[in-house]
Amino acid sequence: MGEKVFMQGNAALAESAIRAGCRFFFGYPITPSSEVPEYYAMRAPEENLVFIQAETEVAAFNMLAGVAATGKRVMTATAGPGFSLGMEAVSYMAAAGLPAVIVNVMRPGPADGDILAAQGDYFQAVKGGGHGDYNTLVLAPYSVQEMADLTVEAFDLAFKYRNPVIILSDAMLAKMRESLELPERITPNEQYDWAITGPKGRAHNVITTCGDGPIQWENFNLALQKKFREIATNEQRWESYQVDDAEIIIVAFGSVARIALGTLKRARAEGMKVGMIRPITLWPFPVKAFEGLDRQEFFVTELNAGQMVEDVKLSVKDKERVRFYGRMGGMTPTPDELYEKLCEYYRK
Amino acid sequence: MNSVKIDFDRCKECGYCIQFCPNQVLANGSEINKKGYYPPAVEKIEKCIACAICARVCPEAAIEVIKDING
Amino acid sequence: MKVIYKRPQVLTDAYFKYCGGCGHGIVNKLIAEIIEEKNWLEKSIIIWPIGCSVYADQYFKTDSICALHGRAPAVGTGIKRSLPENLVIVYQGDGDLVSEGLSEIMHSAIRGEKFSVVFINNAIYGMTGGQMAPTTLLGQKTTTSPYGRSEEFSGTPVNMAELIANVPGCYYSERVAVNTPQNILATKRAIKKAFEYQMEGQGLTFVEVLSPCPTGWKLKPTKAQEFLTEEMLKIYPLGVFKSPEVAK
Numbered sequence: 001m002g003e004k005v006f007m008q009g010n011a012a013l014a015e016s017a018i019r020a021g022c023r024f025f026f027g028y029p030i031t032p033s034s035e036v037p038e039y040y041a042m043r044a045p046e047e048n049l050v051f052i053q054a055e056t057e058v059a060a061f062n063m064l065a066g067v068a069a070t071g072k073r074v075m076t077a078t079a080g081p082g083f084s085l086g087m088e089a090v091s092y093m094a095a096a097g098l099p100a101v102i103v104n105v106m107r108p109g110p111a112d113g114d115i116l117a118a119q120g121d122y123f124q125a126v127k128g129g130g131h132g133d134y135n136t137l138v139l140a141p142y143s144v145q146e147m148a149d150l151t152v153e154a155f156d157l158a159f160k161y162r163n164p165v166i167i168l169s170d171a172m173l174a175k176m177r178e179s180l181e182l183p184e185r186i187t188p189n190e191q192y193d194w195a196i197t198g199p200k201g202r203a204h205n206v207i208t209t210c211g212d213g214p215i216q217w218e219n220f221n222l223a224l225q226k227k228f229r230e231i232a233t234n235e236q237r238w239e240s241y242q243v244d245d246a247e248i249i250i251v252a253f254g255s256v257a258r259i260a261l262g263t264l265k266r267a268r269a270e271g272m273k274v275g276m277i278r279p280i281t282l283w284p285f286p287v288k289a290f291e292g293l294d295r296q297e298f299f300v301t302e303l304n305a306g307q308m309v310e311d312v313k314l315s316v317k318d319k320e321r322v323r324f325y326g327r328m329g330g331m332t333p334t335p336d337e338l339y340e341k342l343c344e345y346y347r348k
Numbered sequence: 349m350n351s352v353k354i355d356f357d358r359c360k361e362c363g364y365c366i367q368f369c370p371n372q373v374l375a376n377g378s379e380i381n382k383k384g385y386y387p388p389a390v391e392k393i394e395k396c397i398a399c400a401i402c403a404r405v406c407p408e409a410a411i412e413v414i415k416d417i418n419g
Numbered sequence: 420m421k422v423i424y425k426r427p428q429v430l431t432d433a434y435f436k437y438c439g440g441c442g443h444g445i446v447n448k449l450i451a452e453i454i455e456e457k458n459w460l461e462k463s464i465i466i467w468p469i470g471c472s473v474y475a476d477q478y479f480k481t482d483s484i485c486a487l488h489g490r491a492p493a494v495g496t497g498i499k500r501s502l503p504e505n506l507v508i509v510y511q512g513d514g515d516l517v518s519e520g521l522s523e524i525m526h527s528a529i530r531g532e533k534f535s536v537v538f539i540n541n542a543i544y545g546m547t548g549g550q551m552a553p554t555t556l557l558g559q560k561t562t563t564s565p566y567g568r569s570e571e572f573s574g575t576p577v578n579m580a581e582l583i584a585n586v587p588g589c590y591y592s593e594r595v596a597v598n599t600p601q602n603i604l605a606t607k608r609a610i611k612k613a614f615e616y617q618m619e620g621q622g623l624t625f626v627e628v629l630s631p632c633p634t635g636w637k638l639k640p641t642k643a644q645e646f647l648t649e650e651m652l653k654i655y656p657l658g659v660f661k662s663p664e665v666a667k
Contacts, residue, residue, distance in 0.1 A: 196484050206477075207484040409448045
């Protein structure tokens with residue numbers, strides 16, 4: 001398919017966005033996402049990109065809205081504090097039908113927090129950190145290869161549904177280096193009948209999220225909800241590992257899923273019937289992955305105080321069969337630490 | 349004769365056209381419109397010089413001014 | 420028969436939702452006249468603010484987008500960088516430009532973004548019911564300054580046209596008013612100049628328009644114009660603060 005390279009996660013994400021035809025990037029430096037704007041700045045002249053270091057994340061997210069409104073691909077990358085600043089604009093882009101891609105490289109919160117790996121922004125990204133009834137697709141890569149592949153998918157999904165898409169990464173995925181195959185270059189379509197480009201040869205287009213009375217505004221919301229239900233039905237993605245005969249199923253996403261693969265291997269070697277479900281879309285949460293798994297135990301592990309575990313409990317028949325183990329502050333478990341927890345919880 | 353046409357239901361009775369007409373062509377009207385306002389009456393059309401100041405100060409773009417180039 | 424003045428065709432048939440005597444109506448009309456006279460409709464994109472003009476997309480046959488409060492210059496940055504050949508108009512009021520969006524407008528000028536800004540200054544927050552704005556005059560009574568704006572808690576009024584003129588990326592800055600027929604024509608000239616500079620490819624163009632707010636000021640429209648003439652002009656002088664001619 002594409003070029004085989006050895007690259008850092010953030011750089012692979014940026015390069016893949018460029019190859020997917022994303023020529024516009026607006027962002028504000030924040031650890032651990034800064035390599036993404038730096039990459040765009042460096043590649044801008046030879047690839048004819050428009051890179052602007054915005055004054056704040058608030059401005060960056062709104063610049064995204066502007067470019068997306070004209071039908072072109074655009075992206076930003078940030079971390080927790082900046083992601084919080086952008087939430088009003090995410091609500092806006094979802095309401096206005098603007099297909100921008102937003103990368104949040106998670107680091108420990110709350111507040112300024114620290115800068116290593118964390119997954120504490122799950123609620124914010126998945127349940128919607130902005131106000132009002134809206135959803136955005138949330139994609140969770142777990143390798144540098146997925147940083148590339150899911151970036152290409154993010155743009156396609158954004159334009160397929162005219163909705164912002166969030167890529168939820170973390171400091172570990174962002175900074176680690178792995179081999180990957182870069183995607184092929186494409187020239188995306190930039191002609192959309194809904195876009196704001198000047199009313200040439202057509203009736204004028206309006207993009208507004210200001211309701212004009214409750215009847216109109218409820219209808220607007222009903223139409224949005226219809227779209228979100230369609231996405232929820234059609235776009236659930238996950239990967240299952242040795243689930244068929246498993247008695248205990250690990251549920252983890254992102255970098256924790258990578259660690260848990262080591263746990264899975266050891267547990268199987270020790271005779272435990274363990275499997276894993278790795279959600280790839282966090283919204284829509286892959287409820288289909290849990291269908292029929294009525295007698296299994298679920299071991300949910302995340303780098304937070306327990307966020308995705310709530311969605312797992314909602315997806316299974318018996319929430320008493322769901323247990324949680326988490327680390328915070330930038331601490332990450334080893335595969336052995338997770339294995340010891342499995343034994344503590346489940347070994348008779 | 350020049351003519352001044354006021355879109356009756358657009359008018360919100362701000363009074364600018366009456367105030368700024370140099371020849372007092374317009375005056376307070378006595379007929380109420382759909383919104384409850386009293387649009388101006390064109391009282392002295394014979395004094396109108398088609399300067400269109402009334403049209404230019406109107407915040408509703410409710411006034412049309414036509415010049416009679418013959419009369 | 421010769422038509423001396425007719426409602427601009429760039430406006431739709433929708434009735435303006437503005438209060439009687441509001442300056443927004445006058446300026447909206449001027450923008451429509453300019454776009455029609457210059458035949459720029461197919462290129463025109465207007466970014467509307469949150470404020471009394473929030474529904475103005477309903478009044479224009481241009482493409483329109485309504486931005487979040489204060490963010491119109493950021494949205495405008497995205498649109499103009501994406502479509503440099505279009506006429507991109509960023510339209511804002513006091514709350515949007517001077518308060519919520521002060522960072523966005525200043526940084527747009529710092530970067531020299533090539534859109535035109537039409538800033539309606541009526542020294543108050545109209546849409547939300549008449550609260551104080553950063554442009555409210557000292558001693559002026561509003562719902563959040565019921566005893567008159569005090570310097571101790573709220574500072575002094577902000578002169579945006581002068582402030583932004585000091586930024587090198589601002590190509591043109593003028594303050595005008597819509598209180599008299601002559602001033603309305605001067606407002607039209609200023610806005611037309613701003614749009615012309617934009618279409619020539621120049622930097623940020625900025626027109627501040629002093630406007631009456633009869634409802635917010637609790638004055639009949641003709642009395643509101645008196646307040647503008649007698650009080651606002653003392654604090655907000657009309658004039659050109661930045662222009663290529665002056666720079667030479």
